[in-house]
Amino acid sequence: MRRWAGEGATLRHDRRVTGLAFAAALQFVLMAAVLGAYGYGRHLADGDPGRAFSNARWLWDLERALRLPDEASLQKGALRWDGWVRPANEYYVRVHxxxxxxxxxxxYFWRRRAWPRVRAVILGSAAVALLVHFAFPLAPPRMLDGHGFVDLMTAYGPSAYSSEPGEGMTNQFAAMPSLHVGWALLIAWGVIRHGRGRWRYLIAAHPVITFLVVVLTANHYWLDGVAGSAIVVAALWLTAGIPALDDRTPGGAGTSARRDSVGA
Structure with a gap:
């Protein structure tokens, strides 16, 4: 009897492990497919350079009307010492x-209760961003002539883009919105909300650094970062009241996968 009981426990354990592995693989495939589709969709949205440059000039004038700091002047001032440029380019290309x-x-593995909401925010923000790429193609600051921008990725490397617009899988006319900034904000929110210990608050530097990097490297305008952040904040607000996406954990911040349900 003891042997049969032990074999039954082992079988249940194996089934649970198999279930966890299958659920994780399913989520991995889902997110990889969605993010791949987002990246490919961005590429499909790069067919109207005329509108992209027209929108860039309009956005530039709007920022000046709003009295936002001049990105070109800020970059020029920062380039008095260019030791930051290569690390900034690496941060832009390698970190996002x-x-x-x-x-x-x-x-997914350590804060499982938060996964449905985080997943919804990522999927929703990617979908909205893709719609904006099609509706509002935007040339980045580094491609604007006559404003004094330096294309730092071309000048210092590494570059995330091919030498010519429209080549490769990266759309250079998808500056609006910046999900570099939006998802950096999401990461900071998630770690602070669901992490433990005082060290988690250091993650707040990530969206700040990201915002400065995308602007100083002339890959985005201020309003690109504002729009990316607004999309993520709106997604978090809209998902806050949905019971199926409730990420609150009784008794403390965060929870481990062992204490959460297997279902995703």
Whole structure:
């Protein structure tokens, strides 16, 4: 009897592990497919350079009317010492997708209760951003002539873009909105809300650094970052009152996968 009981417990454990692995694989495939579709959709939205440059000039004038700091003057001042440029380019190119991927893995395996809401925010913000790319193509500041911008990725490397617009899988006319900034804000929100310990508040530097990097490297305007942040904040607000996406944990911030349900 004891042997049969032990074999039954082992079988249940194996089934639970298999269920966890299958659920994790399913979520991985879902998110990879969605993010891949988002990236490919961005590429499809790059067919109207005329509108992209017209929108860029309009946005530039709007920012000046709003008395936002001149991005070109800010970049010129920062380039008095250019030791920051290569690290900033690396941050722009290397951090964005790895950071959101690591964040999703952390939430799914160690803060499972928060996963449905985080997933909804990522999917929703990607969908809205893609619609904006089609509706409002926008050339980045580094492509604007006559304003004094330096294309720092071309001048210093590494570059996230091909030498010519329309080549490769990256749309250079998708500056609005900046999900670099929006998802950096989401990561900071998630870690602070669901993490533990005082060190988690250091993550607040991530969206600040990201915002400065995308502007100083002339890849985005101020309003690109504002729009990306607004989309994520709106998604968080809209998902806050949905019971199925409730990420509150009784008794403290966050929870482990062992204490949460297996279902995603």
């Amino acid at each position: 997708f790895p950071a959101i991927t690591v964040f999703m893995v952390w939430v």
